[in-house]
Amino acid sequence: MLNILEIQTKLVEAALPSGHERACGELLAELAKPYCDEMWFTPTGSLVCHRKGPGKRLMFAAHMDVIGLIVTNISEQGYLSFTNIGGHNPAALIHTTVRFENGVRGIVKLKNQGDWAEKPASSITLPDLYIDIAATSREEAESMVALGDLAMFDTKPAIVGDDCLMGPYCDDLASCIVLLMAMEQVDKSDNDIYYVFTVQEEVGLKGAITSTACIEPHFGIAIDVCPTGDDLSAGQEIPVAVGKGPTVKIKDVSVICSPKMVAFMQVTAEEHGIPYQNEIILGGGTDTAGIMHTGKGAIAGCMSIPCRNVHSPRELVSIRDMENGAKLIAACAKTTM
Ligand SMILES: [Zn+2]
The missing domain is CATH 2.40.30.40 (Peptidase M42, domain 2)
Structure with missing residues (x-):
C-alpha cells in the first residue's frame, strides 16, 4: 500500500511546470515499474506504462505537469x-x-x-x-x-482532519497517485492497458494528444481533479462534494464524454459498491478531450477527484476519494467493455 502523504511530498518536490516534467516522470517511472511489462517516454516526455493484454487498447491518463x-x-x-x-x-x-x-x-x-x-x-x-x-x-x-x-x-502537502490531503498540486499529482494505486490492484486483465502520465495538460492537453497518437487506444479514461460546490467559496452550483466519492464526468468545457464510457464507469462503480458522483463542470478542460479527439478518436471519459481551492497553493482532496478512485480505475481496467 502506497503512503499517500509521503509520495505526494516526493512528487511535489520533483514536479515542475508544463514542459519541464522529466524529473517527475523519472520518479513516477520508478514507482510504476513493478506494475507494468514495459515503459517508455514519448518524444514530448509523457511516460507510458504498458501492461500487455490480448484485448482492446485501453488508455488511462493523469497529467504530471503543474501550473x-x-x-x-x-x-x-x-x-x-x-x-x-x-x-x-x-x-x-x-x-x-x-x-x-x-x-x-x-x-x-x-x-x-x-x-x-x-x-x-x-x-x-x-x-x-x-x-x-x-x-x-x-x-x-x-x-x-x-x-x-x-x-x-512554496507550500508543502499535509494531512488535514482525519481524511484530507492539503497542499500544492493535488491537480494532478494526487491523480498520478490514484493511477499508481490502481496499477497496484491490477495483476491480470484481458485489456491491453496503457497507463500514461501526460505532459503539458495545463497548457492545452498536449501530452494526452501526442501519447494518444502513439497508442491509438480504443477506449480512454482521464483522471483529474474537479472543483466542488460544497464550500462557501465555490460561487457555482456544482453538486459535487469532497469525501462523497470520485466522480464520473459527463461534461466539461473541453469535452462531452462518450455516453458509452459514462455508463460503463457508472455500472462498474455500482457493481463494485464504489461510491461515485456524477460531474458536469462549467469551467476547465481535461486530457479526456485529447484522448477522444486525436487521430480517429476513441471512446473516452474521465474520473475526477473532487478538489477544493483548485489551482491555489493549498488544494484539498479526500484520501478516501483517492482510494475509491483507485478502486474504480482498477475495476474498469479489469473489465472488458
Ligand atoms: Zn488538472
Missing part, C-alpha cells in the same frame, strides 16, 4: 516580472510564497498596493504583480535567477 510562473524581466531594483504557465487567479497570487528550481524563494506582491484598495479583485491582472526575492539590484537578482526561470508554489 507555475516564469520570469520575463528583472527590474533595475531587482524585482521580477513574470507570466503564467497554466491558469492562475492573479488576485489569489498576492502574498503567495514561491520557490525556484535552484532553491531561491520569493513572494508575489501587488504593484502600487494603495491604488488597488477600492478596486475589485477581478480587475487585477498578472502585469500588476511582481516577485520580490529580497535582491536590492538587477545585478544581485541576476546572480540568483535568470529570465525563463520557473517558480512554483
